[in-house]
Amino acid sequence: MENENLNKKNEYSGHSPAAQPPYRLGELKLEAPENWAAGAPAVMHSIQQLVRDASTLRGGRALFSMNQFDGFDCPSCAWPDPDHDRSPIAEYCESGAKALAEEATSKKIGADFFRENSVYDLSKMTDYQISQLGRICEPVYLPEGGTHYQPISWDNAFAKIAEKLNGLDSPDEAMFYTSGRTSNEATWVYQLFGREFGTNNFPDCSNMCHETSGYALTRCIGFGKGSVKLEDFYESDLIIIMGQNPGTNSPRMLSALTKGKKNGAKIMAINPLPEAGLMGFRDPQKPLALITKPFELSDLYLPVKINGDMALLKALQLLLLEEEEKNPGKIIDHPFITEKTAGFEALTEELKRYDLGFLAEECGVPGEKLREAAQMIATNKKIIICWGMGITQQHNGVDMIYNIVNLLLMKGSIGIRGGGVCPVRGHSNVQGNRTLLVNHKPTDEQLDALEKFYGFKPPREGGYDVVKAIKAMHDGKVKFMFCMGGNLLSAAPDTTYTADAMRKLEMSVMVSTKLNRGHLIHGKEALILPVISRSEKDIVNGELQHISTENSMGVVEWSRGVLEPISENLINEIHVACRMAKAVLGDRSVIDWDRFMNSYDAIRDDVSQCIPGFENYNERVVQKGGFYLPNNPRDGKFSSEHVPGKAAFNITPVPDNSLADDEYLMATTRTHDQFNTVVYGLDDRYRGIFNERRIVMMNEKDIEKAGLKEGEKVDLFNYDDGIERIAPLFIVVKYAIPQKSTMTYFPETNVLVSINNVVDGANMPASKYVRIKIKKHDPEIYQKIGEHIAAATGTAQQ
Secondary structure, eight states: OTTHHHHOSOGGGTOOOOOSOOOOOOOOEEOOOOSSEEHHHHHHHHHHHHHHTTOHHHHHHHHTTBTSTTSBOOSSBOOOOOSSOOOSSOOSOHHHHHHHHHHTOOOEEOHHHHHHSOHHHHHTSOHHHHHTSOEEOSOEEEOTTOSSOEEOOHHHHHHHHHHHHHTSSSGGGEEEEEOTTSOHHHHHHHHHHHHHHTOOOOOBTHHHHTHHHHHHHHHHTSOSSOOOOHHHHHHOSEEEEESOOHHHHOTTHHHHHHHHHHTTOEEEEEOSSOOHHHHEEEOTTSGGGGTSOOEEOOSEEEOOOTTOHHHHHHHHHHHHHHHHHHSTTTSSOHHHHHHHEEOHHHHHHHHTTSOHHHHHHHHTOOHHHHHHHHHHHHTOSOEEEEEOHHHHTSTTHHHHHHHHHHHHHHHTOSSSTTOEEEEOOOBTTHHHHHHTTOOSSOOHHHHHHHHHHHOSOOOOSOOOOHHHHHHHHHTTSOOEEEEESSOHHHHSSSHHHHHHHHHTOSEEEEEESBOOGGGTSOOSEEEEEEBOOTTBOOEETTEEOOEEEEOTTSEEEEEOOOBOOSOTTOBOHHHHHHHHHHHHHGGGOOSOHHHHHHOHHHHHHHHHHHSTTOTTHHHHHTSTTOEEOOOTGGGTOOOOSSSTTSEEOOOOOOOOOOOOTTEEEEEEEOOTTEETTEEOOSOBGGGTEESOOOEEEEOHHHHHHTTOOTTOEEEEEEOGGGOOEEEEEEEEEEOSOOTTEEEEETTTTGGGSOTTOBOTTTOOBOTTOEEEEEEEOOTTHHHHHHHHHHHHHTOOOO
């Protein structure tokens, strides 16, 4: 192992500095990228995952209940299920099957495992190896200075949490992080405890993926969610997909795109990489599709430069104005603009100052392709624009979403059937978490509702988001961290900085189903609290309970597990939050936590009294298909930050993306064998990259100009803030990507993303816009990295 010496701080301190996967290289294998997704290979790989995770019987049985009306919600992405005609055979995708295989595994780790494996030993494993260890079967505790996690009873675990929280000088010295897989019911009691305890420090995974969408949409149309339903994809004239890879990140979206195209829709793909899921699809639910020619999806693909989206969007708006001048009243919806928007005249004047040639150069797309794209928009009305983190994780992502909305408002395409905005959320209930008040900046109206209903005074000052929370940990302002799921260390930017911040905590508590690297970088004391998974039965007082989630389209639907829990020593997330509340708050709490623990109906009853749109929650959630939450833009009702009652056009600048000769723009992405930070395998099948994750995708001309060769080892550098950040030992891979743009996988290159490289306004990491330098690999680089770690942690490396 090339970096073993870097992993070893004092083995007996319990503080291994291995915050990143070991710097190892496998035998890289390259093949031609695929030009279609899903089909028989997806089915085969789903079965292989079940076998490998020792979950063939448990997981195979559960697959037939996943995303069914009487089953459980997929623990992977948040793409909605059809309101009708769900397939009884395969209402899931390869990503969902992999996620289920991991949580339905029969492999277990408990007291014996932790007794035999120190934190240091575990840190030497790769993220993939860690993920394959199995389900955690009992709560464990790492004492200060300890080297091994050790068993602890649930009562003692909550007692330690209570002692630590009640010993803080201020409630704001604690933070409560949430992963998108947390149910609505667990979310409600979790935030309720935190607010009665006295803090709004609720950083969550939205702060790292779609905070940009909510921030921008709230300010320009008055609502921070998408405006479309799944059925709108079937009725659309044109579907535009920007900065998103549906074949890997939300594969069931391909079925909706296919149905829409068969009904007459055109599909435009805008992305630096020609992803397989944007090009073609073989539906695994249809046997004939497995052997026939793939269904072609994209009618037009625009290979935009990294951060060239702004110039591209402005070019399309400018070309629409030109078409309107040629065909007055036939291209732009002036009645809609007059009645429902503000700022169009100012936008028109601003756009006319741009030259199409300049915009084409800035976005990297030839002028004739831009005209072709503009023509598709000009001749259609029912337009949906979808986007993912390729938009939201740019430093000017808010401005780019403003321009997406500009384009749709010009056409009058929001608030109509078949048209609207569609931010494609990642995790399965990340949207529900925010709806149920896991929010570091709740509104006065939301806090008023809590105060009126429960009778305590919630804190009014805004709390920490993820970036601010990490900085506060680093500065010693946050001393206690509780994570309801997720892997904050690997999801967060600036890995060395984040790891150092986490080590400064007095206590870190992780609620988890499986082990991850975040358990190995911890506070002075650490707890791991294992819970039942979504696919497992949740029985309380002899009765099978159900929970609920909200999908990307704002549908709330019930979910009920079907498997026996992997261990008798697991509890559910709701009980974790309630038992913590009881231990910490004791008699000073005004809330009856036992009532929530005894019946989840009681939680939903309270939500129905506090959150608009959840009226008759218990009755409506068990109806077939659940219920939609209110959505004003979907109904053609708008508001904006400065003009109440109207949507706003916004004027934004085109960024200066000029680079030095030896500089490149890097965006991080995930492989097809990965969901968020969870690594299922080492292959990126659709891109033709196998058995290795430490790669950098480069344009062939850039490789030649840099004096490199495909397959050559390189080191990657970032110099933001005057700090040298290094990601060593990567392999150059030639790929169809615009010049001066590069792509790498996360979390391996999160170390290059400065904690201060954030999205303007939304303050989330700009992981899709990182300036890097690429140099031939230097074996002596590890000495320099050791010096960096020593500087960050204040320790000498052994």
